[in-house]
Amino acid sequence: MLTDEQIFDILDGQASKEILQAHQNLLLNSLVYQQYFKELEAIHLDLVDMPLEHTSANFTENVLAAVVQEKPVLVPVKRKAWAGKLLFVFFGIMISLFIVTIISLLSYSSPVEIIQIRPNLIPEGFKDFLTQDFTKVAVLANLIILLVLFDKRVLRPYFKHRRMTLG
């Protein structure tokens, strides 16, 4: 009689020649073996015939929808060492500005006196430039800087995040 392992090796097509020979002999001479082999063979054939199961029609769409609903994994940002001091820096600057403003106000004198003491040394053409063209250029430059900052800080991270979440 062959062992169960040997019989399954025969069914899986992995048995050696010697085992196959013994199997053939047993099939011819032993009714008990014949019956036992048929039992195991039937199970084997049933398992081979077991069909691949199929999901429902909207399976893929359900998974994709669930992925969109998934909340993005938030990575905690490590607070920088100097970040805690920012509040003090801000108040320091504000206090300094306040003191400078107070000192300026105390030392203020009327513009008429200044005109009398100091003649206007700025050339007329340069004065026009300062008052008109320079203002326009400065406003434009500020606008560009603001747009670049907005793109870098807001737009790019937003679209990058959208791409990552397959939205």
Add this chain to the structure above:
Amino acid sequence: MNNEQRDIKLLKRIQAGDRLAYKELINRHKDYAFTVAFRILNNREDAEEVAQDAFLQVFKNLNGFNFEAKFTTWFYRIVFNAALMQKRKSRIFTEDIQSSTQASLVSNLSDSSEDLRKTERQHAIKRAMQNLQADDVLLITLFYLQEQSLEEIAEITKISAETAKVKIHRARKRLAEEMKKHWKEEVKSLI
């Protein structure tokens, strides 16, 4: 390009944010994932939930995947773990199969007696599988799906190839015994 390389290529595209690649990956593996989950749980709704959950886990944990490894080895492990958790949560196996057996027998009234016998045998096998341990069901299912080598099946179940082979033999033997019991009960009920 073989299946393994195609999977890796798809995973890299998913990592780059390609939604279509994710869809393709799901379509490639959904039936296999569902079959594995269904054989363990024997409930279509639960199995579908498990398969969906497995795909979501793939998406969420893609950064943890070793791209040198085979995707399906990693994936079937996820499916198996999710199915095990589901099985622990709900221990309802028999109702679904009984109702589906009846439904299928009714729907197959036009089939030949040979087809009916085959269908009935397959339902009996599914029922018998419920008396096996989940890892035995996984071993048999993966072995007969013929998508994985014995070494890969062993890697999924975290045992050696030799042990996997022995366990598959024993599980089939147990299945044969369960089937024998089942037919005896059927005969008794007829008498």
